[in-house]
Amino acid sequence: MDIGFEIIRRTIIPQIRESGLMLKLGLAIVTTIIVLSIAAPLLTPYSPITKAGVALQPPSLRHIMGTNNLGYDVFSRILYGGRTVLTVVISATLLSMCVGVPLGLISGYYGRIVDRIFSIVMDSMYAFPSLILALAIAAVLGPSMVNAIIAIAVVYIPTYFRMVRGQTLSIKSLLYVEAAKAIGAKDSRIIIRHILPNLLPTVIVVFTMNIADAILTEAGLSFLGFSVPPPTPDWGADLRAGHEYLLAGYWWLVAFPGLMIMLLATGFALIGEGLNDLLSLKEAEKR
Amino acid sequence: MTTLRTYIIVRTLMTIPIVFTLLTIVFIILRVMPGDPITAMVGMKAPPEYIERLKEEAGLNKPYHVQYADYILGIIRGDFGRSLIWGRRPVLAEILDHLPATIELTIFGFLVSIIIGLTTGTIAGVKCYTRVDTSLRLYSIVAYALFIPWLGMMFQLIFGVYLKVLPVGGRIDPGLTVGWKPITGLYVLDGILTGRFDITMNALYHLILPSLTLGIVLSGAYTRLVRANMIDVLSQDFIRAARARGLSEFKVLKHALKNAFIPVLTMMGLQFAILLTGAVLTETTFSWPGMGTFLLERIKYVDYTTIQGTIVFFAIFVSVVNLVVDILYALIDPRIRY
Numbered sequence: 001m002d003i004g005f006e007i008i009r010r011t012i013i014p015q016i017r018e019s020g021l022m023l024k025l026g027l028a029i030v031t032t033i034i035v036l037s038i039a040a041p042l043l044t045p046y047s048p049i050t051k052a053g054v055a056l057q058p059p060s061l062r063h064i065m066g067t068n069n070l071g072y073d074v075f076s077r078i079l080y081g082g083r084t085v086l087t088v089v090i091s092a093t094l095l096s097m098c099v100g101v102p103l104g105l106i107s108g109y110y111g112r113i114v115d116r117i118f119s120i121v122m123d124s125m126y127a128f129p130s131l132i133l134a135l136a137i138a139a140v141l142g143p144s145m146v147n148a149i150i151a152i153a154v155v156y157i158p159t160y161f162r163m164v165r166g167q168t169l170s171i172k173s174l175l176y177v178e179a180a181k182a183i184g185a186k187d188s189r190i191i192i193r194h195i196l197p198n199l200l201p202t203v204i205v206v207f208t209m210n211i212a213d214a215i216l217t218e219a220g221l222s223f224l225g226f227s228v229p230p231p232t233p234d235w236g237a238d239l240r241a242g243h244e245y246l247l248a249g250y251w252w253l254v255a256f257p258g259l260m261i262m263l264l265a266t267g268f269a270l271i272g273e274g275l276n277d278l279l280s281l282k283e284a285e286k287r
Numbered sequence: 288m289t290t291l292r293t294y295i296i297v298r299t300l301m302t303i304p305i306v307f308t309l310l311t312i313v314f315i316i317l318r319v320m321p322g323d324p325i326t327a328m329v330g331m332k333a334p335p336e337y338i339e340r341l342k343e344e345a346g347l348n349k350p351y352h353v354q355y356a357d358y359i360l361g362i363i364r365g366d367f368g369r370s371l372i373w374g375r376r377p378v379l380a381e382i383l384d385h386l387p388a389t390i391e392l393t394i395f396g397f398l399v400s401i402i403i404g405l406t407t408g409t410i411a412g413v414k415c416y417t418r419v420d421t422s423l424r425l426y427s428i429v430a431y432a433l434f435i436p437w438l439g440m441m442f443q444l445i446f447g448v449y450l451k452v453l454p455v456g457g458r459i460d461p462g463l464t465v466g467w468k469p470i471t472g473l474y475v476l477d478g479i480l481t482g483r484f485d486i487t488m489n490a491l492y493h494l495i496l497p498s499l500t501l502g503i504v505l506s507g508a509y510t511r512l513v514r515a516n517m518i519d520v521l522s523q524d525f526i527r528a529a530r531a532r533g534l535s536e537f538k539v540l541k542h543a544l545k546n547a548f549i550p551v552l553t554m555m556g557l558q559f560a561i562l563l564t565g566a567v568l569t570e571t572t573f574s575w576p577g578m579g580t581f582l583l584e585r586i587k588y589v590d591y592t593t594i595q596g597t598i599v600f601f602a603i604f605v606s607v608v609n610l611v612v613d614i615l616y617a618l619i620d621p622r623i624r625y
Contacts, residue, residue, distance in 0.1 A: 011415075011416050014416045015416070018421055018424075120304055120305065120308050121308055121312070123305070124305050124308040124309045124312065125309075125312060127305070127556075127557070127560055127605055127606070127609055128309060128312075128560060128601070128602060128605060129560045129561070129563040129564040129567075129601060129605065130560070130561075130564055131564040131567055131568070132563065132564065132567065132582075132598065132601055133316075135567075135582075135586075136313070136316050136317065136594075136598050137316055139586050139594070140316060140317060212431075212432060216432070216434060219434050220434075220435075220564070220567075220568055223434075223436050223568065223571070224567075224568075224571065224583060236434075239434070239436055239437060239440070240436075243436070243440060243572070246440055246443060246444060246448070247443070247447070247448060247455065249444075249448055251444055254437065254440045254441075254444075255441070257437075258434050258436070258437025258438075258440065258441070259437070261432075261434040261437065262429070262432050262433050262434060262437065265431075265432035265434075266428060266429050266432040269428045269431065269432055270428060273428060
């Protein structure tokens with residue numbers, strides 16, 4: 001039997017199938033949650049921040065996820081909470097990408113003292129427990145949506161910086177970059193036209209995986225009381241509010257928000273994993 | 288051995304700039320960043336005289352460079368300042384009171400994550416590219432995406448509320464420790480050291496749910512790493528040779544696992560930061576009296592010096608653990624040298 005063919009049949013094909021499946025599953029989860037949060041007013045008659053019925057009612061046809069201790073409809077809070085979570089998390093990760101990528105490019109391309117300083121600052125931050133760092137920033141700034149975005153963004157800058165710096169270092173020494181330099185291209189042109197496009201696939205993978213991470217950090221911050229102030233609907237904050245009633249058996253106050261956090265984070269992680277696999281298979285193909 | 292010694296010395300010296308940078312970052316966040324920590328924490332409605340008094344006590348009304356010098360010199364002397372509330376105890380003493388609870392939790396959480404991670408990772412590696420492997424891969428992703436407080440609460444609901452078999456909070460039944468003096472602060476160990484096995488058992492009993500919660504969420508990362516290493520190691524010549532010699536599959540796996548485990552060790556340093564983050568959330572969920580609960584409580588009471596001291600302590604702690612992990616790795620793997 002042809003061994004090459006056997007390897008392809010046994011390892012590569014299942015891998016491609018698996019990563020395609022993960023990508024699709026992830027996209028399905030994420031799209032569903034995004035659509036549900038955008039279409040919230042169409043899907044639920046109740047406002048998330050006004051009394052919709054008797055307090056602490058278990059799930060029923062009127063309130064499919066029950067009501068909370070204030071009589072708010074839990075399902076409405078889940079849908080509108082999705083808006084809060086997605087807004088905070090996506091703004092924060094975009095912000096840290098917009099800071100981390102340029103810093104990584106500059107550091108990797110120019111090297112020397114700038115690189116040394118950036119690297120040590122970023123490495124130190126990277127090694128520090130992310131939630132505690134975000135907590136310190138959010139505590140100083142005070143609880144609000146914008147401040148939560150800033151806190152989460154700062155924490156994830158090193159993730160982009162380290163990846164971009166490393167890649168820039170290796171791309172910089174490639175022949176075509178040397179060639180561009182030899183014909184007198186400006187540094188800015190080399191960075192923007194030759195290095196950045198090569199980084200994009202990896203940046204996108206890191207971005208999706210980073211969103212999954214940021215969802216958990218946002219949930220952590222709001223669970224500890226350092227994100228949006230009440231009564232704004234937010235999954236982490238609702239989880240904390242529901243914890244008080246858990247021991248009395250009111251499970252629906254915590255079960256649903258936590259499930260949503262897990263689903264959304266899993267969705268983005270699956271997209272990231274799927275993309276990463278496809279990307280590395282493509283890289284392998286090139287060789 | 289000289290090279291190993293050089294490695295240890297250089298690696299230790301390298302920790303100094305890292306700690307220094309972290310201390311500076313903490314200083315910038317807590318003092319220089321826009322927004323006034325004390326006002327933010329007390330709230331705008333507090334009387335201005337009260338805010339002024341708190342600032343003066345925390346040394347916040349001096350110019351930045353003086354504050355910075357005081358701050359760094361204080362830390363070098365091991366002086367983390369005094370708490371602004373409740374008996375104004377030294378911050379370091381307060382931290383050391385709460386540290387053992389966190390260490391005990393992280394050790395057990397870590398053990399759970401390693402046990403689950405090694406088992407699932409080995410199975411996935413041996414059965415690579417099969418259904419079992421795919422489901423374990425999905426497990427590793429979902430486990431990582433679990434929100435710690437939620438998993439903890441689900442455990443509390445099942446084992447505490449419905450089955451009523453496990454405690455849902457605290458480190459130990461309060462009645463047990465009356466008149467008992469812990470030695471290290473790690474209750475499981477202290478129970479053995481003082482011959483109070485009822486305390487050890489009770490502490491373990493309280494540890495089950497929190498350490499499972501923390502361990503399951505962290506196990507995903509190990510599953511993936513062990514799987515990848517196993518696939519790599521299993522395809523190497525020495526494994527083929529071992530099989531050719533007719534070794535039992537179990538013994539072959541033992542050889543493979545030993546080699547697959549080395550890279551896992553390097554990850555433990557980075558995992559430690561994640562472990563601490565997880566511990567803060569686990570502690571809050573299970574009213575565990577450790578560093579996380581302590582820090583949050585002091586943020587609520589605007590105990591500014593304690594907040595700063597605790598974060599500084601975390602920074603030093605993480606750097607030292609990373610240093611120790613790197614040195615251990617160098618001891619095990621002779622290729623790691625400068």
